[in-house]
Amino acid sequence: MINHQQVLDVLKTVQDPFLHKNLLETHALKEITIEEGHVQLMIALSRPDRVKQMQTQVEISAKLKEQGAEAVRIRFTVLSKEEIQRLGGFPEKMPTLLSPNAKTEFIAVASGKGGVGKSTVSVNLAFGLARQGKKVGLLDADIYGFSVPDMMGIENRPSVKNERILPVERFGVKVISMGFFVKDNSPVIWRGPMLGKMLNNFFNDVYWGDLDYLVLDLPPGTGDVAMDIHSKLPHSKEIIVTTPHPTAAFVAARAGAMAIHTQHEILGVIENMAYYKSRKTGEVEYVFGKGGGDKLSGLLHTDVLGRIPLAQPQPQKDVFAPGVYFNDDPIALVYNDIAQKVIEKCE
């Protein structure tokens, strides 16, 4: 048969939904009677919220029944202002990236089509910024083609604290990807309102902490999904990635037009796979043509922030992150230079 102490032990495991303290700490138990397994309680929560009362009732009842209670009846009341004050008041809401005083700069990375290296650029730009001493987050908003976790060799998943999602931290960069929330690499079919809701969750429910920059890897192209995401992003600055072939610039210019249409300032252009430099002879070859970056920057009236050569990242001894150019890689220097330009332009 259940006793008084068991009830107290259960209340210790149930939280006041607004104070984030357990019901024993908040002195929530105002009345208690136990008669032959029938438990009657009066519980005071910090706010008279019907939904939270119901959720609390269900949780307490289930736990008490597990302890042997035959029937549970709970009435609710509200803690007084003085009681709440004595408990330190309501905790301040954790700030979100969209809070009015948040100082995080959003840098969205876009491309006219897939496969030009947009995700590679997003990942390595994030590291470039982090190497300049900035606090950086990376949001893989390439909803349908998320590849950031694989590129960074991330195997763990975000954790949850105080009902907020904590991003996965990898080499000092905080990462959230759609890939963390789908099972077995299954395709994502969210559109329109669902997509907007999910993006909002990424901004509001993820505890990013105090970030200087959030780099966003956008879906490629200028179709519906890319447009949806563009229009749902808050004030952000955009970087457009292109390959060096002059015709590629026309395709990429459409992504630029979309940025302008959604009132996002264009920070500049990155020409990826710009040339191949032989590690043996130092000879340079323009494998994919020449001039795409200049053409695109001319069309969009902006600058070329950098030209990244064609080369796979050098594999590291102790870490697996196949898409990351680490410090000892000459391409990391190119990204450092781009990161510095981005910082200058933002400041």
Ligand SMILES: Nc1ncnc2c1ncn2[C@@H]1O[C@H](COP(=O)(O)OP(=O)(O)OP(=O)(O)O)[C@@H](O)[C@H]1O
């Ligand atoms: N400078 C580079 N040198 C060599 N390989 C590169 C370079 N940039 C990207 N790649 C490779 O090209 C492939 C496509 O890159 P990535 O996934 O970054 O492109 P993407 O534009 O994001 O594509 P999608 O939008 O379709 O996901 C990857 O295998 C990547 O490793």
